[in-house]
Amino acid sequence: METKGYKYFTWFNNVFLILLALACLFPLIHVLALSFSSSSAAAAGEVMLWPVEFTLSSYEYVAAKSEFWRSMFVSFQRILLGGTINFLVTILLAYPISREPKEFKPRTFLAWFLFMTMLFNGGLIPWYIVIKEAGLLDTIWALVLPNAVPVFNVILLINFFRQLPKELDEAAYVDGAGHWTILWKIYIPLSLPVLATVTLFSLVMHWNSWFDGLILMNKPDNYPLQSFLQTVIIQQDLSMITSGDLEGLSEISDRTLKSAQIFLGCLPIFLVYPFLQRYFVKGIVIGSVKG
Amino acid sequence: MRSSQLPLYLMVIPGVLLVLIFSYGPMLGIVIAFQNFIPAKGLLGDQEWIGLDNFLYVLELPNAFRVLWNTLYIAILKIIFGLIVPIAVAILINEVRVMSLKRTIQTTIYLPHFLSWVILGGILIDILSPSEGIVNMMLGWVGIEPIFFLGNNSWFPITLVGSDIWKEFGFGTIVYLAAITGINPELYEAARIDGANRWKQTLHITLPGMRMVIVLMAVLSLGNILNAGFEQVFNLYSPQVYESGDIIDTFVYRIGLMEAQYGVAAAVGLFKSVVSCILVSLAYYLAYRFADYRIF
Numbered sequence: 001m002e003t004k005g006y007k008y009f010t011w012f013n014n015v016f017l018i019l020l021a022l023a024c025l026f027p028l029i030h031v032l033a034l035s036f037s038s039s040s041a042a043a044a045g046e047v048m049l050w051p052v053e054f055t056l057s058s059y060e061y062v063a064a065k066s067e068f069w070r071s072m073f074v075s076f077q078r079i080l081l082g083g084t085i086n087f088l089v090t091i092l093l094a095y096p097i098s099r100e101p102k103e104f105k106p107r108t109f110l111a112w113f114l115f116m117t118m119l120f121n122g123g124l125i126p127w128y129i130v131i132k133e134a135g136l137l138d139t140i141w142a143l144v145l146p147n148a149v150p151v152f153n154v155i156l157l158i159n160f161f162r163q164l165p166k167e168l169d170e171a172a173y174v175d176g177a178g179h180w181t182i183l184w185k186i187y188i189p190l191s192l193p194v195l196a197t198v199t200l201f202s203l204v205m206h207w208n209s210w211f212d213g214l215i216l217m218n219k220p221d222n223y224p225l226q227s228f229l230q231t232v233i234i235q236q237d238l239s240m241i242t243s244g245d246l247e248g249l250s251e252i253s254d255r256t257l258k259s260a261q262i263f264l265g266c267l268p269i270f271l272v273y274p275f276l277q278r279y280f281v282k283g284i285v286i287g288s289v290k291g
Numbered sequence: 292m293r294s295s296q297l298p299l300y301l302m303v304i305p306g307v308l309l310v311l312i313f314s315y316g317p318m319l320g321i322v323i324a325f326q327n328f329i330p331a332k333g334l335l336g337d338q339e340w341i342g343l344d345n346f347l348y349v350l351e352l353p354n355a356f357r358v359l360w361n362t363l364y365i366a367i368l369k370i371i372f373g374l375i376v377p378i379a380v381a382i383l384i385n386e387v388r389v390m391s392l393k394r395t396i397q398t399t400i401y402l403p404h405f406l407s408w409v410i411l412g413g414i415l416i417d418i419l420s421p422s423e424g425i426v427n428m429m430l431g432w433v434g435i436e437p438i439f440f441l442g443n444n445s446w447f448p449i450t451l452v453g454s455d456i457w458k459e460f461g462f463g464t465i466v467y468l469a470a471i472t473g474i475n476p477e478l479y480e481a482a483r484i485d486g487a488n489r490w491k492q493t494l495h496i497t498l499p500g501m502r503m504v505i506v507l508m509a510v511l512s513l514g515n516i517l518n519a520g521f522e523q524v525f526n527l528y529s530p531q532v533y534e535s536g537d538i539i540d541t542f543v544y545r546i547g548l549m550e551a552q553y554g555v556a557a558a559v560g561l562f563k564s565v566v567s568c569i570l571v572s573l574a575y576y577l578a579y580r581f582a583d584y585r586i587f
Contacts, residue, residue: 006489013386021399024461027414030425045428093306096299104299111587117314120568123560125547126320133334146313149306155586179298208407211522215548226409233413234526262413269405277401281465
């Protein structure tokens with residue numbers, strides 16, 4: 001059935017795609033290998049995909065830095081607080097807006113009210129001024145409240161709620177259940193996979209955000225991890241991590257240290273990746289090509 | 292018998308308030324663009340209104356048009372390759388018959404999407420370094436002189452587009468693969484009976500089957516013509532590549548937050564927001580007309 005030409009194609013195609021996948025992984029593995037290598041091996045260009053002169057010194061050095069742990073703590077605080085607020089606000093907006101207009105008159109208005117924010121925004125400067133004047137600078141709330149309403153997630157959940165069978169809540173009405181009960185006892189249990197999707201969206205967003213931390217926190221003590229890493233890895237602000245005491249240490253260099261921090265910065269993403277992959281794919285498909 | 296609407300009103304209050312303050316607040320805050328804004332007086336304070344002076348000031352800056360050009364150039368290249376590459380890769384992935392291989396490839400190419408530009412910026416700065424980066428080391432093996440990808444104005448935009456595609460192409464394949472999965476298998480059956488080979492099947496069944504999604508993605512990407520990718524550029528650029536890599540968003544950041552010329556920066560931001568708003572609205576309208584796409 002299949003021709004010889006097609007067999008060759010399949011072979012080339014598989015090899016090509018494997019190379020493409022490796023191209024996505026190699027830079028990450030290379031940096032990981034660097035982080036476990038000695039500085040001299042890294043400087044001599046001996047490190048490819050496997051550590052040379054294996055050492056944990058870079059990690060020990062980073063682990064001894066209080067700035068690193070402090071920013072890690074801010075990040076976890078942000079994720080916990082931001083994730084919870086996102087979760088609650090998303091559900092509480094999606095349920096009423098998913099009702100028919102005859103059940104909840106302002107539904108259409110509210111849908112447009114949210115949609116408008118996807119069309120137009122005030123831009124960076126007015127955004128910054130508003131947060132500043134709200135007195136949120138240098139507080140954890142500056143990282144949480146402006147991001148409290150993930151509009152895309154709300155829309156995803158509205159669309160999901162709307163395709164749940166109407167008979168379910170009709171029956172609950174008859175039994176005398178109010179909206180809170182219906183939301184809590186019927187809608188939430190039925191939408192656990194979608195809720196997992198939007199929660200992961202929001203957790204990853206909070207973990208990966210760095211720019212707001214950078215400009216909304218005046219004191220580096222308040223930086224979340226990604227903002228801290230931005231100053232250390234990208235701006236090469238050496239004052240923050242290598243306070244001149246690198247000279248005496250032969251095993252580590254600026255380069256191996258950065259590699260170690262890069263790896264630690266994406267470690268949580270790697271850990272949740274199996275879930276991410278499963279739910280994100282589902283979410284993106286529901287979100288972009290819905291019936 | 293309907294239960295009371297009151298709980299529904301109570302539910303939306305927190306979300307509506309937050310959106311009002313942090314999304315609509317800044318929309319009203321664009322008045323800064325028409326003021327000689329002094330932060331100490333506050334948004335509602337007695338600011339001096341100066342009409343279009345901020346806009347005229349920007350137009351006289353020597354690099355204003357350079358920045359606009361860079362933004363368009365980088366963004367349009369990203370849009371074009373951001374469409375073509377995922378479509379091509381999705382079609383190729385669909386041809387993989389070994390299921391475990393197919394899944395492994397997918398899992399791997401989605402990964403870079405989930406890492407922040409701080410992380411990827413750090414990685415790129417290391418591997419692209421002309422002195423010790425692994426990429427230039429490998430180029431050296433085949434006798435190519437080191438290339439300063441992040442410091443040379445002819446290479447910088449190419450590096451931006453290339454690394455953006457590298458980060459996002461895998462994730463971009465998801466919607467196309469979903470579209471391919473939705474194609475009726477009987478169509479392929481019929482084509483095989485008519486003697487169509489794999490290539491003909493791709494050309495006459497797979498591609499037409501993806502047509503709607505391709506149109507939709509193309510139309511929706513229209514809204515990104517002024518989005519050259521702030522997070523990426525901010526982490527990769529340096530003064531020596533401002534000429535080719537400075538974009539509207541980085542320009543606004545430097546004028547506004549570094550030099551504290553709030554009014555001027557807000558004016559540039561307003562220009563971007565208005566143009567983007569028109570483009571995004573047009574994109575949604577076209578998507579609605581031609582792909583029957585509705586957000587709600």
